[in-house]
Amino acid sequence: MLRRFGSARAALDVLPRLARRGDRAKTVTAITRAEAEAEFAALHRAGARLVCWGEPLYPSALAMIEDAPPILTVLGQAELLQRPMIAVVGARNASANGRRFARDLAAALGRGGLVVISGLARGIDAAAHLGALETGSVAVVAGGVDVVYPEENRGLHDALATRGTVVAELPLGTEPQARHFPRRNRIISGMALGVIIVEAAARSGSLITARFALEQGREVFAVPGSPLDPRSRGCNDLLRHGATLTENAEDVLALLEPQLRGIEPLRPIPAVAIPVVAIPAAPHWPTPGVAQPIGDEDVLELILEKLGPTPVAVDELVRQCQLSAAVVATLLLELELAGRVERHPGNLVSLS
Amino acid sequence: MLRRFGSARAALDVLPRLARRGDRAKTVTAITRAEAEAEFAALHRAGARLVCWGEPLYPSALAMIEDAPPILTVLGQAELLQRPMIAVVGARNASANGRRFARDLAAALGRGGLVVISGLARGIDAAAHLGALETGSVAVVAGGVDVVYPEENRGLHDALATRGTVVAELPLGTEPQARHFPRRNRIISGMALGVIIVEAAARSGSLITARFALEQGREVFAVPGSPLDPRSRGCNDLLRHGATLTENAEDVLALLEPQLRGIEPLRPIPAVAIPVVAIPAAPHWPTPGVAQPIGDEDVLELILEKLGPTPVAVDELVRQCQLSAAVVATLLLELELAGRVERHPGNLVSLS
Numbered sequence: 001m002l003r004r005f006g007s008a009r010a011a012l013d014v015l016p017r018l019a020r021r022g023d024r025a026k027t028v029t030a031i032t033r034a035e036a037e038a039e040f041a042a043l044h045r046a047g048a049r050l051v052c053w054g055e056p057l058y059p060s061a062l063a064m065i066e067d068a069p070p071i072l073t074v075l076g077q078a079e080l081l082q083r084p085m086i087a088v089v090g091a092r093n094a095s096a097n098g099r100r101f102a103r104d105l106a107a108a109l110g111r112g113g114l115v116v117i118s119g120l121a122r123g124i125d126a127a128a129h130l131g132a133l134e135t136g137s138v139a140v141v142a143g144g145v146d147v148v149y150p151e152e153n154r155g156l157h158d159a160l161a162t163r164g165t166v167v168a169e170l171p172l173g174t175e176p177q178a179r180h181f182p183r184r185n186r187i188i189s190g191m192a193l194g195v196i197i198v199e200a201a202a203r204s205g206s207l208i209t210a211r212f213a214l215e216q217g218r219e220v221f222a223v224p225g226s227p228l229d230p231r232s233r234g235c236n237d238l239l240r241h242g243a244t245l246t247e248n249a250e251d252v253l254a255l256l257e258p259q260l261r262g263i264e265p266l267r268p269i270p271a272v273a274i275p276v277v278a279i280p281a282a283p284h285w286p287t288p289g290v291a292q293p294i295g296d297e298d299v300l301e302l303i304l305e306k307l308g309p310t311p312v313a314v315d316e317l318v319r320q321c322q323l324s325a326a327v328v329a330t331l332l333l334e335l336e337l338a339g340r341v342e343r344h345p346g347n348l349v350s351l352s
Numbered sequence: 353m354l355r356r357f358g359s360a361r362a363a364l365d366v367l368p369r370l371a372r373r374g375d376r377a378k379t380v381t382a383i384t385r386a387e388a389e390a391e392f393a394a395l396h397r398a399g400a401r402l403v404c405w406g407e408p409l410y411p412s413a414l415a416m417i418e419d420a421p422p423i424l425t426v427l428g429q430a431e432l433l434q435r436p437m438i439a440v441v442g443a444r445n446a447s448a449n450g451r452r453f454a455r456d457l458a459a460a461l462g463r464g465g466l467v468v469i470s471g472l473a474r475g476i477d478a479a480a481h482l483g484a485l486e487t488g489s490v491a492v493v494a495g496g497v498d499v500v501y502p503e504e505n506r507g508l509h510d511a512l513a514t515r516g517t518v519v520a521e522l523p524l525g526t527e528p529q530a531r532h533f534p535r536r537n538r539i540i541s542g543m544a545l546g547v548i549i550v551e552a553a554a555r556s557g558s559l560i561t562a563r564f565a566l567e568q569g570r571e572v573f574a575v576p577g578s579p580l581d582p583r584s585r586g587c588n589d590l591l592r593h594g595a596t597l598t599e600n601a602e603d604v605l606a607l608l609e610p611q612l613r614g615i616e617p618l619r620p621i622p623a624v625a626i627p628v629v630a631i632p633a634a635p636h637w638p639t640p641g642v643a644q645p646i647g648d649e650d651v652l653e654l655i656l657e658k659l660g661p662t663p664v665a666v667d668e669l670v671r672q673c674q675l676s677a678a679v680v681a682t683l684l685l686e687l688e689l690a691g692r693v694e695r696h697p698g699n700l701v702s703l704s
Contacts, residue, residue, distance in 0.1 A: 097580050224576030224588050227599035228449050236576050240597045247579035247588055 004330045018337045028337050042172055046146045047161070048075045057081055065190040065216050066347050072187075075145040075166040080136050084260060086114040086252065087188045087213075088132075089206045090124025090198035091231050098124060098199040098231065101223065103131035105198065108249030110135025113260060117188055119181075120160070124198045124206075126153055129160060137164035140191070142184040143176030144168055167191075185209040186216075193256050194219030196246055200234030207234050210243070215346065219255060221246040299323065303331055304351075307341065311348035356682045370689050380689050394524055398498045399513070400427045409433055417542040417568050418699050421521040424539075427497040428517040432488050436612060438466040438604065439540045439565075440484075441558045442476025442550035443583050450476060450551040450583065453575065455483035457550065460601030462487025465612060469540055471533075472512070476550045476558075478505055481512060489516035492543070494536040495528030496520055519543075537561040538568075545608050546571030548598055552586030559586050562595070567698065571607060573598040651675065655683055656703075659693065663700035 001011035012030045019028035031039075043049060051057045051072045059081045062068055074081070088106050090098065106116045106128040116132035118125040120139035129137045139160050143149055145168040148157045160166050169187060170180065185208050189195050195213040197220070200206035213220050222243040225232025239245055244255055253260070302321055306312070318328045332349055335341035342352045353363035364382045371380035383391075395401060403409045403424045411433045414420055426433070440458050442450065458468045458480040468484035470477040472491035481489045491512050495501055497520040500509045512518050521539060522532065537560050541547050547565040549572070552558035565572050574595040577584025591597055596607055605612070654673050658664070670680045684701055687693035694704045 097578060101578075101580060223579060224584070224591065224597075226449060226453075226577050226584075227575060228453060232576070232578075233599075236597055236599055239576065239591060245576075245588055245592045247585075 001330075001333065003326070004334075015337070018334050019339070039171070043073065046075065046172055048073050048145055048172065049078060050074070051078060051081065059085070059191045061085070061193065061218075062187065062190040065186070067186065067343075068190065069169040069187060071169075073145045073168045073170075073172060075161045077136075077163070077165050080115050080138055080165045081167070081191070083115045083136060084113070084256075085117050085138065085192045086256070087117045087192040087195040087209065088124070088128035088198060089118055089185075089188065089195060089209050090128075090200050091204065091206065092121050092123040092125075093231070094123035094127070094199050095229070095231060099127040102127040102198045105196070105223075105246075105249055106131030106137075107135070109252060110137075112249055112253045114193075114253075114256075117192055119184065119188055119209075120149075120153055120157065120166070122150055122152065126156055128198075129156055129164070133159060133163055138167060138191070139164065140167045140184055140188045141176065142168075142170075142180035144170055144172040144174040146172050147175055149176050181205060182208050186212045189213035189218055190216055192218060193259055194221055194252065196221040196223070196252060197235050197238060197243070198223045199225065199231040200238075201230050202233040202237065204234050207238070210238055219244065221252055221255075223247070299327070300331055300335065303328065303335070304340070307349065307351045309350055311344040311350040314347045314349055317349070353682075353685065355678070356686075367689070370686050371691070391523070395425070398427065398524055400425050400497055400524065401430060402426070403430060403433065411437070411543045413437070413544065413570075414539065414542040417538070419538065419695075420542065421539060423521075425497045425520045425522075425524060426517060427513045427519075429488075429515070430517060432467050432490055432517045433519070433543070435467040435488060436465070436608075437469050437490065437544045438608070439469045439544040439547040439561065440476070440480035440550060441470055441537075441540065441547060441561050442480075442552055443556065443558065444473050444475040444477075445583070446475035446479070446551050447581070447583060451479040454479040454550045457548070457575075457601055458483030458489075459487070461604060462489075464601055464605045466545075466605075466608075469544055471536065471540055471561075472501075472505055472509065472518070474502055474504065478508055480550075481508055481516070485511060485515055490519060490543070491516065492519045492536055492540045493528065494520075494522075494532035496522055496524040496526040498524050499527055501528050533557060534560050538564045541565035541570055542568055544570060545611055546573055546604065548573040548575070548604060549587050549590060549595070550575045551577065551583040552590075553582050554585040554589065556586050559590070562590055571596065573604055573607075575599070651679070652683055652687065655680065655687070656692070659701065659703045661702055663696040663702040666699045666701055669701070 002008060005011040005014055015028055015030055051074050053063055053068055053070050057078050086109055088102055090102060102124045109116055110132045115136035115138055116128055117138045117140060118128045120129065120141050129139060137160055145166045148154045157166065185205065189209050189212040195209055195218060197206050197210055210220050220238060220243040222235040222238040223246050224239055225235055227236065244251065246252060303317060306317055306320055314328065314332065318325045321328060332341055336343065340352055342350050344350065354360060357363040357366055367380055367382055403426050405415055405420055405422050409430050438461055440454055442454060454476045461468055462484045467488035467490055468480055469490045469492060470480040472481065472493050481491060489512055497518045500506045509518065537557065541561050541564040547561055547570060549558050549562055562572050572590060572595040574587040574590040575598050576591055577587055579588065596603065598604060655669060658669055658672055666680065666684065670677045673680060684693055688695065692704055693701050695701055
């Protein structure tokens with residue numbers, strides 16, 4: 001929108017008109033200036049800040065994924081988001097051995113220079129956060145950064161909010177719901193150079209994270225386990241399909257070594273909270289917002305006639321319409337705002 | 353020798369002369385007819401028989417390995433040796449879970465039409481034999497077939513000697529020694545379509561069997577385990593290097609399916625011992641023993657001048673001498689009998 005209309009003001013002005021174009025029942029409107037200011041005040045009270053796509057603190061790996069969140073809410077040490085990161089995720093009903101392994105692994109990865117990301121769930125996630133608390137631990141949560149879930153992780157949430165980092169795509173105060181978790185998982189893998197799965201049953205959430213990692217071109221590591229333990233089923237299955245067998249941090253660091261070369265080791269993080277600035281700096285868009293001369297209704301029709309109820313790849317649309325990828329992306333955004341286009345995983349779109 | 357000299361009689365006659373040629377301290381002589389007859393009588397008393405390379409009962413997969421044993425002593429159901437076989441081997445100090453897994457796996461492989469081979473050791477080997485006793489279980493032992501080792505497996509040895517099969521390369525009465533075990537392991541892998549490793553520490557005997565399997569072009573299967581269990585180290589390492597991850601019999605049967613097509617499932621083996629004939633039929637040599645016109649000392653010299661203290665591949669010798677592989681093999685045998693050539697793993701030879 002910024003690229004198409006040249007400025008935030010122009011984009012906001014055109015928004016209601018674009019949305020009216022379709023048959024969308026619900027109109028799309030920007031929030032008011034007062035609402036925005038209230039939100040910033042709430043962030044300030046929570047000690048949180050916003051980090052927008054294109055800003056220096058926005059994780060560079062995450063910026064490159066197809067559906068990167070435009071805004072992250074960040075609590076704690078936002079600077080950790082600039083370091084190379086590795087995700088450690090796994091079963092909530094993890095075994096004692098699995099928890100111990102995850103904690104030791106996370107600590108060793110931290111000593112090796114990696115910030116450890118996880119999902120602040122029970123079991124493996126909590127153990128991984130704990131192990132990396134000294135060296136850098138980032139939780140990506142499914143609800144708002146100020147909503148503690150599950151309750152048993154309140155202490156860990158507090159520790160991460162000061163010594164580590166808590167990140168969310170959804171606004172403050174959002175209660176996490178089932179449908180939020182897979183969306184959250186794409187951020188965990190998207191921020192990381194790779195994802196390590198420690199204990200995961202067949203068809204578990206950790207495998208969703210692994211699938212996102214593959215789609216995003218990230219490394220997938222899996223910790224093997226006995227065939228007699230159902231919590232190993234998912235990991236062994238990943239190994240069968242080419243994940244890197246992982247018995248210790250060296251297995252991970254060796255594979256990532258080319259990407260880590262020249263990165264200095266982490267300094268331990270002080271246990272004292274560092275005050276964070278709640279109001280973000282002005283966004284730096286990678287390509288400055290210059291209005292592009294995109295065709296009008298004709299071009300929109302060109303795209304619409306190529307779309308049907310069956311999802312089609314955006315790349316395929318670009319090829320068939322003989323338009324630039326940027327133009328197609330902008331037009332699809334308009335159609336989406338107008339409620340006429342629906343998005344599907346894997347960069348697919350269909351008519352609503 | 354049979355090929356070179358045309359008959360067993362002629363080969364035996366020339367043996368002392370060949371051995372004298374070198375500087376060998378110990379002379380090589382054939383045993384006497386009386387000694388041979390005494391050995392056959394002992395085999396008869398033990399209920400055992402000899403199976404020679406080239407005979408129908410000799411396992412066809414084993415016949416194809418580079419250093420196939422010329423004679424096997426067989427106790428029990430020799431017919432099992434004609435069936436497709438799979439090896440299940442692993443740690444002697446196996447966990448209770450590992451044993452249970454091996455036993456269930458062997459039983460399922462048996463139901464799938466495979467005879468299970470193992471080494472009659474404690475732990476995984478014993479469990480595998482036990483699981484396959486109903487469908488076909490073959491023990492390859494390091495000593496003589498009549499020597500029970502370890503003592504705790506006496507009951508299993510007895511059961512295999514009647515309902516299953518016990519096989520040895522070494523003569524009756526041989527007490528197994530440390531150096532016999534690796535040699536025995538090459539027979540286990542050599543008889544099998546593939547080797548499954550269930551629990552194996554780093555640098556354990558099971559990994560020697562896996563290495564033989566690779567050298568012999570057999571499939572290698574490994575059962576994954578927790579990195580916290582040292583008994584999984586060897587298996588996980590094999591997986592890292594490309595072994596097929598194995599959680600159940602289906603994983604094995606699926607991979608071997610092309611080789612098993614058309615094989616009828618095994619009938620359960622009756623618990624009653626079937627008397628075996630102790631005196632073997634005359635050997636059927638794949639190529640009948642016709643004296644081949646091989647050159648004399650000149651050719652031997654040609655080979656000797658190409659040999660040094662550093663082991664060289666027999667294939668390389670064949671290429672460099674421009675002789676047939678059969679001729680080089682026969683001449684190397686002569687030089688070996690004369691104590692002038694030493695063999696090394698991987699079909700390498702050097703001067704003694």
